[in-house]
Amino acid sequence: MKLCEMTAYELSAALAERRVSAVEVVKAVFERIDAWEEELRCYITLDREGALAAAREVDAERAKGAKGTKGAKEANSRPLAGIPVAVKDNLSTRGLPTTCGSRHLQHYIPPYDATVIEKIRAAGMIVIGKTNMDEFAMGSSTETSGFYPTRNPWDTARIPGGSSGGSAAAVAAGEAVLALGSDTGGSIRQPAAFCGVVGLKPTYGLVSRYGLGAYGSSFDQVGPLARDVRDTAMLLQVLAGYDPLDSTSIHREVPDYLAALGGDVRGLVVGLPQEYFSPGIDSGVRAAVLAAVKVLEEGGAIIKEVSLPHTEYALAAFYLIAPSECSSNLARFDGIRYGYRAAGAPDTVTMFCRSRAESFGPEVKRRIMLGTYALSSGYYDAYYLKAQRVRTLVKQDFDKAFAECQVLVTPTTPTTAFRLGEKINDPLAMYMTDICTIPVNMAALPAISVPCGLVGGLPVGLQLIAPVLQEELLLRTAYYYEQAAAPLSHCPKPEPKPEPKPSSEVSK
Amino acid sequence: MNYETIIGLEVHAELLTASKLWCGCSTAFGNEPNTQVCPICLGLPGTLPVLNEKAVEYAVKAGLALGCRIAEWSRFDRKQYFYPDLPKAYQISQYDLPLCREGRVVITVDGLSREVGILRVHLEEEAGKLVHSGESLHGSEYSLVDYNRGGIPLIEIVTAPDLRSPEEARIFLERLRTVLRYIGVSDCKMEEGSLRCDANVNLRIKDEEGEYRTPIVEIKNLNSFRAVERALTYEVRRQVDEFMEKGRPPAGTDLSRTKVTAGWNEALGRTYVQRQKELADDYRYFPDPDLPPVVLSSEQVEKWRAELPELPEEKESRFRREYGLPAYDAAVLTASRAVADLFEETARLTGDAKMVSNWVMGEVFRLLKGAGDDLEQALRHCSITPAALAELLLFVKNERINANSGKEVLEEMYRTGKAATQIIAEKGLEQISGRDQLAGLVAEVIAAHPGVVEDIKNGKKAAIGFLVGQVMKATKGKANPKLVNELITQSLS
């Protein structure tokens, strides 16, 4: 197996035992990038030199540690040191362009690191580059990216999902081992499902938002994407925790997520919300999800039908609140201090208008207009406020459901990955692809998407939803399922081309 | 025609916290542009605000000092508009749930007490500052932005439309400054912009046709007490003239929702219309999702209340009671905490409150007024401390120097910062109070002016003054005039 196709857990062991160096791992990832990136376009910015320098540093430290006494200790305290990670381009990276997928920020280089970037750097992880995304995370296919769409590694005629499509595709394709995404209405879970990887949206407030380019501030969460549940747990361990720079972050001890993985599902009460198995769900997807439910049932879980009656209003309410917040969050992109500034405007107002009009894409403009309208005087009560009331009802639905069961199981998406161009001119159809994930953000809950097989050669995602701060339960259940079902028999690979050198084979 | 003037003020005061409202940047005034900035106060993508708790404390203390009710639960909202000095294109402010509501301030106008309602006090952030190559943003070749000020905490204080004249408006504003300075939450320097005022004014006109209200004019950014009074006086006059000239608008015209925004041209001494609003601006306020609500326990609020110093009203009545000061003197001396402290401490050191109040209100004020109309600022920046003043006044009280020399010494102290003892020694001002030292001189003067002595003996008592003057002249003013007078009278009787 190629180094770039191994999991972080496996690589961590190989690195700790010094069977492989961080430089070799990073080189392997860049070999895959050289072979496939031209077609997939997972990244907006690659940082080959920075990554190799960081890898050399990790190797040097490990060599020093091995000579001294703290070698083993070091490997334990920084298990992900030397592991390549792809970072969604809406996370602020000092010295590395951070475009948020927008032409407006094409040349913006931040002077500071997001809290999660500080954390992954402190963990010794190697940032490979910044991944492609829908512009300002507004989209479900990466097609609204201001630069180019990303292709799904399972079928390059199809989209990888979005908005964290570049991150999901990079992990699936071996162009990264792990990735960071952000999830406002499904932006981690939906591309994870479409690309056959695991994606976790943490409880709102578990992971710091400091340095995450804001879209819908009351929904946004940063989270991990990985090839399996164990890797997801390891990355979440690095990301989670209170941050004094984020007033909405939760003050609480971070549990040991890796330790939570053992155990079975005997007696676990699993709820199937009937609204998520409606006729709108593709029959192949439904069958795959129900087969996964069967695996849990066979493991001793108790399956129970539950109802989340306000589900049908969640999407509409989300598309009032999130645009309202984004209309405000994106107002700062006025061309004054940084970002795109239109030339030759005769006055300031014209400069604001043109700078924004010329650099934002149609989907971003649509949402800014929606939100501006919803917050306008005379409409605020009817739209923004009413949507907030719906949000409360959606939350109450989940509270009631969790009185009857411990974890909810649904499809992550109604269909498998669709074709490039299939929905880009039909915003409503595009919004519908997040119908299973959005209610979770409305209720600030944690949820994970794990692959549950292929339909027509394309991955299907199984979504598990838990009460607030029950990430351990989510990971344990997902891990049990993954181990019991081994849902994906292979990973996607580039068309065989003349391979550069077989130097990145694992020496065992 | 009979009319009533209706004025309400919106006052912004910068708080004296060491760091900004949402980040750790310094709030110091007057440094190089854009040296007190960070990703947060520049509003870079991804940054988030974290509330400075000191600012909440100061805002609540201001509310308490203005007699407000403090909200147990309040929150921050985004006020949205585009302007180059506003890095996030929204100002984090408070909309429908401010920290403080329903207060009152008592002012004295023409010796009568008037109560002015405070509608609300809320906390918000300051914007940056624009420097134009030309006159204004519009029409300048270029404009520069300094974000040092951006994010400094501000309180906005909104009064009820209770003020009835431009003079009342100025007196209220002075009172407000006194209170905010007393509690130490703002330095209220209008010239540096740490206190700013917008004034809303219109008239309620009553004539034979009934009552009519002129459209409200909001005069923006008044940056001195004088400007507040002058601009309002001008605007009232203008509205009266306009009514006299044009009368009522045609029937069916609804002007009640029209609001005119005006500027004040200090040089020309007139207001000018900036824009006419049909309705209130739509700032699309909504709760800031980045900030949790501010929840204050009553214990916390009571703790802050207990920390408040003696407020001017209380101090004024105590000064009348304790020092027997007339009402006017007590009011003047307590109008500034620094002045009140100077008075009280100097009175303690000299044991003579009456003398100290005369000197402070007379000579000290005369000197301070030379440094501008802000007595408190002038006092803080000069060397006249209670100890220094007491030292001088003890010389006068003990008749070691006379009152005129005392004034001279005070002026020198104020100018040079030297101590009274030093100045008196250098100038040799100490009075000659020894009978023996003066007796010979008195005898000489009497001998030299037999004619005058004759006049005195013939009952022209006033001529004694001439002889005293001669002795004073001979001693270069150092003789104790009282003693000289006594000695002359003695030797002629």
Ligand SMILES: [Zn+2]
């Ligand atoms: Zn700052």
